[in-house]
Amino acid sequence: MEFKYFSPSDILKPYIKHYYIFESDSDAGFEDTVFPSGNMEVIFNLGEGIWESSVENKFFKTPQIELWGQITKPLAIRSKGRHTMLGIKFFTHSLAYFFNDEIGLFNDHISDLYDIIGSPAKVLHAQLLETKDQDKRIELIETFLLKRLIGNQKKSFRIDKVAHILTSIKKNPAENNLGNIASRHGITPRYLHKLIYQHTGLSPTSFNKINRFQFSLKLIAKNDQPFTSIAYDCGYFDQSHFIRDFKSFTGVTPSAYLENISPVNQLLFQ
Structure with missing residues (x-):
């Protein structure tokens, strides 16, 4: 498995801790536990692998476009297949600049971003799938974030x-x-x-x-x-x-x- 980290542009540095790309070319499954970090994330799954997370001791498949709420207790996860994931790690407070929902609604849950903001999430996911160029993918992410940031300036x-x-x-x-x-x-x-x-x-x-x-x-x-x-x-x-x-x-x-x-x-x- 391999992680690569990318810094946000200057205009987004106050809001985004970093972007990352996670790639795994092994079909071997594994299990792990995620701990509370104080940060929230959006993750676009761009590979063929499957992630599952535990809810009341049962594992469920996570959505293709994941919004990770605040994790306040250990969360068991497991993986099957090969993965390419593009993640956005927000600072503790900064997801609120981009979304209108009360942030606490997402606690200890992996939500489908499409259910929260609708077609813009699906359109972005399709655009990310269409290109393999990492810089272009980051550019698409930043354009998406800037548009949402401008739309929520009153907050x-x-x-x-x-x-x-x-x-x-x-x-x-x-x-x-x-x-x-x-x-x-x-x-x-x-x-x-x-x-x-x-x-x-x-x-x-x-x-x-x-x-x-x-x-x-x-x-x-x-x-x-x-x-x-x-x-x-x-x-x-x-x-x-x-x-x-x-x-x-x-x-x-x-x-x-x-x-x-x-x-x-x-x-x-x-």
């Missing part, structure tokens, strides 16, 4: 405020006092909760937990300090609290994760 002010708040939280993973966060931005904790959930699908508490979890993954991958130090650096009061949160996001303990870091999770959450 920008509130989403910009959400982006500013989330950035301040991410700068300090140990900050978990939401009252202090709200006070710094001149709003009430209640309005903070409403504003962030409406535009990210996450409560401030959930965002903070996922942010700390993602930070802990980076520290664990370095494998150069004990879990007690990692727990402290991530803002946990003790190691047991850290392990409990970690298991809720992965289904395994930090030590078990370290022993079995999967290639999909290493790459998908860059």
Whole structure:
């Protein structure tokens, strides 16, 4: 399997973390588990392979044009056949610039983008299938995104405020006092909760937990300090609290994760 990453154009850099192309030329199936990342994605399947995701312990085929909502718990996936996938990874808040639906509606679910926005999704998918040129595919994606961004300009002010708040939280993973966060931005904790959930699908508490979890993954991958130090650096009061949160996001303990870091999770959450 191979991942290639592409940077967005300057005008889209505030909204798009990166684009990626995933290719697998093996027919061998595999299973993996996706962890919460705090980001949302749109994925265009351009190959003949099949992806399935688990819903209530049963696997279902994912749509050809996938909208990944916020994943807040471990999500089992499995693959069959050869794949070519073109993905758009949004920042935590930035999907709201491009879609009119309340973002929380998509949580822990892989939706069909065609069902959400209609024919523009199908037209773009057909255009992507018609060309094999990677640069042309990225150009088509950017044209599509810019058109939707222009059509939703009226929403920008509130989403910009959400982006500013989330950035301040991410700068300090140990900050978990939401009252202090709200006070710094001149709003009430209640309005903070409403504003962030409406535009990210996450409560401030959930965002903070996922942010700390993602930070802990980076520290664990370095494998150069004990879990007690990692727990402290991530803002946990003790190691047991850290392990409990970690298991809720992965289904395994930090030590078990370290022993079995999967290639999909290493790459998908860059």
